[in-house]
Every structure is written in C-alpha cells, then in structure tokens.
Amino acid sequence: MSSTFSAPKGTFDLLSPESEAYLAIREALAAPLRRAGYRYIETPTFEQTALFERGVGESTDVVSKEMYSFTTRGGDNLTLKPEGTAGVVRAVIQHRLHTGQLPVKLWYSGTYYRYERPQAGRYRHFSQVGAEAIGVDDPALDAEVIALGVTAYRDLGLSQVRLLLNSLGDKTCRPIYRAALVKFLAKLDLDAETRRRADINPLRVLDDKRPEVAKQVADAPVIVDSLCDECRAHYDAVRGFLADLGVSWEETPRLVRGLDYYTRTTFEFVHDGLGAQSAVGGGGRYDGLSEDIGGPELPGIGWALGVDRTMLAMKAEGIGSPATGACDVFGVPLGTAAKRRLVTVISELRERGISADLAYGDRGLKGAMKAADRSGAKLAIVLGDRDLEAGSAQLKDLASGEQAAVSLDELITTVEGRLR
Ligand code: HAM
Numbered sequence: 087m088s089s090t091f092s093a094p095k096g097t098f099d100l101l102s103p104e105s106e107a108y109l110a111i112r113e114a115l116a117a118p119l120r121r122a123g124y125r126y127i128e129t130p131t132f133e134q135t136a137l138f139e140r141g142v143g144e145s146t147d148v149v150s151k152e153m154y155s156f157t158t159r160g161g162d163n164l165t166l167k168p169e170g171t172a173g174v175v176r177a178v179i180q181h182r183l184h185t186g187q188l189p190v191k192l193w194y195s196g197t198y199y200r201y202e203r204p205q206a207g208r209y210r211h212f213s214q215v216g217a218e219a220i221g222v223d224d225p226a227l228d229a230e231v232i233a234l235g236v237t238a239y240r241d242l243g244l245s246q247v248r249l250l251l252n253s254l255g256d257k258t259c260r261p262i263y264r265a266a267l268v269k270f271l272a273k274l275d276l277d278a279e280t281r282r283r284a285d286i287n288p289l290r291v292l293d294d295k296r297p298e299v300a301k302q303v304a305d306a307p308v309i310v311d312s313l314c315d316e317c318r319a320h321y322d323a324v325r326g327f328l329a330d331l332g333v334s335w336e337e338t339p340r341l342v343r344g345l346d347y348y349t350r351t352t353f354e355f356v357h358d359g360l361g362a363q364s365a366v367g368g369g370g371r372y373d374g375l376s377e378d379i380g381g382p383e384l385p386g387i388g389w390a391l392g393v394d395r396t397m398l399a400m401k402a403e404g405i406g407s408p409a410t411g412a413c414d415v416f417g418v419p420l421g422t423a424a425k426r427r428l429v430t431v432i433s434e435l436r437e438r439g440i441s442a443d444l445a446y447g448d449r450g451l452k453g454a455m456k457a458a459d460r461s462g463a464k465l466a467i468v469l470g471d472r473d474l475e476a477g478s479a480q481l482k483d484l485a486s487g488e489q490a491a492v493s494l495d496e497l498i499t500t501v502e503g504r505l506r
Pocket of ligand 1: 168169170171200202207208209210211212213214216217218344345365366367368369370371372387388389390391392393394395
C-alpha cells in the first residue's frame, strides 16, 4: 500500500497565490452585500439529513444521489451541507430572527459538499458566497438581490456573465402546469431512467442536455405561459425594477434549477468560457421553504455564487488575480549584528502596516538575494555588518535592480515613501 496521501477525488488544495485570489474573490463577491445591509451568518458544516430531504427535496439529484450523509456515534443522521439556503432558513426560524426587522438580510461564505462526478468546474468540495433576504415578498427585493450579483461580477472585472431569468410560478399555478407537462412527457419516447425522472420531477426533463431528449421536449409547454395572475404581476414587477436598475437579462423559459424549493423568480448567472459547467451562480425565490421545514410562512429570495467557477471565469477572461499574497519588503541580513537590527526594522514596518518578510536561515548573500527575488517583494533591504557600522542600508528595487544606500535613520520613512 502506498504510504503517501493525496486530496480525495473531486477535491483540491488551495495553494498560494491562487489561495489569496480565492480570499480576494470571496471578499469582492460579498462587498456589494455588505453595502446593502446584509449581515454575516455562519451555520454548521453539517445539519440533520432530514433538513435537506425536506428543504431541498428528495426528488432532486442533490439529495437523492449527492449527499455526504452519515450516522454519528450517538445515532444522529447528519449530512455535510450540499448548499447554504436550507441551513440559513433553519437558523432564522430557530433564533426567531423573523420576529425582528424584515426582511432578514444575511450573507454567508463557505464550503459545500456534493458527491458529483468531478470534471472541470465541478468538484465534490466547493465554495460559495451566498445571500438570503427573508420575510418579505416584494419584487423590488428580488431585483435588489439579482442586481447585487450583477454588481459583484462587474466589480471583479468580469464582462461576459449573462443573467438568465425565469419564473417558476407558485403553489397555485405550478401544479396545473406540472400536470400539463406530465401529460406532454407521457407521449414521448424516453428511456426508462428519463421516464422515471419525468414521473418524479418532470421540470428537470426540460433541462436534459442530451440531443435525443432535448429534441423531443423542444415543443413542451413552458411555465411562463401558465403563470397565475399574481405570479405574472410579480414577474412583471421584478422585470420592471431590473430594467430601472439597468440590469439586462435573457428570458429563459426552460430554466429549471436543481433544488426543489424555488417559486416564482429564478435565475442563473452563466459564463460561456467555462465549458459544460457554465453556471457561475444561481438563485431564486423560495416562498414555501420555511413551511417545508416546519417553520412559519416566510417568503425568501437569495443566490449563491460559486467561488471556484468565478475564479475560472476570471481566468477565461484573462483577468489577473486580485491578490498575490506577496510581501512588499524583503529583508536580507548579512551578519549577526545586521540580523539583530533588521529583525526589528522588519517588525517596525509591519507595525506601520507594511507587509514585510525576512531571509531566515543565515544564507550567504547569493542565497538570500535569490530568496528576495523569489519572494515577489517590491523592495529588498540588504544590511551587512559593515553597512551597520556606516549607519546605512542598501535599498534595492527588485523589479529594476536599482540599488542605493539609505541612512538607517531614514530607512523606514524612505521605504514608506517608495511604496506609496
Ligand atoms: P446552486 O445553483 O446549486 O444553488 O449553486 C450555486 C452555485 O454554486 C453554482 O452556480 C455553481 O457556481 C456553484 N456550484 C454548485 N455545485 C458546484 C460544484 N459541484 N462544484 C463547483 N461549483 C459548484 C444553490 O446552492 C442555492 N442554495 C442558491 C440559492 C441561495 N438559492 C436561493 N438562495
């Protein structure tokens, strides 16, 4: 048996500088939410399995095929969260947040787990930044949530994200539509697996990408044609607010999502540079979710943006990483006394908010300068015992190679000035 381990299939380690880019992307995706009054929430990595069965829906692939479920030593049935919405709504109900100011606006950032077939952009362990606005059914709120997603991508410099929009109706009109769709699907020539899916979750068949299925469902009835008056008015109002906010979208009558809780407004952000896994984010309204998991009647709307796929989209558009993690200054001590001095200089720079690192390990000049070059720093401070006696240090611009002596008394202020 091999004695070395590697990360499990479908997972990966985040290493610098990509790991820093991830942090920066998470921050950037959340920034518009913070500016719009969303508060941070963190829920546990695992929840009762039944929460997802009832919230996300037993007929979904996520629940029926992809959950990491386990029984604890104490006999509890738990599942690593495959998505964030069910846990957030559970927390809102548990802590009665809905009895305060409405809507309850929350944002989160975390890792989620789905036992999917791994491929580019699809992992078993992935990251999302999410937003939920709970307790108010107002089309203007749907538009706010969607527009904040648009802003997040725009602020990262992405210009090729498209917004796909649909309405899935509510408990009045969806069952009527569903019955019409089931009737339509019954007449088609479908394989046994697809037929089974048509019985359990007929809307998902519309999403089937295989040509033999896609061709047959091309004339299937679509939900927007069957919306009840309230859902139609709601959808019209959402589109009106989106237009006011300058958001453009593509009507996508066949857009169905992989989670069962959606009602009315549903949407996906897609990027064409990602291949098959084109959805960089998605969300919608979930007016029945709270009741499905035993809570009060509480409407809600939200989204989750995939951090991994956002990163891939940025690569596809040639957008450089927003952060590298490198320090600005790198100290190169040559000699014992010089090292004692440089250790305090580096510490002082850090105190003043400048990122700084030091060549440890008492390497010679060549080795230490190599470390400085590799560090990605802008400036190197080279200090030898003889420089110290002369009261100066060498300040080297690592990009241009230019080097000049700077008095030790002025070293900190000179470095600050050079980095400004
Ligand atoms: P979702 O569409 O399942 O929605 O996931 C949102 C995003 O997470 C996707 O668009 C994708 O970017 C990313 N994602 C999902 N699965 C994977 C995977 N296996 N590998 C990499 N990235 C992935 C939700 O999760 C809902 N909770 C969103 C929501 C919030 N709806 C209302 N509120």
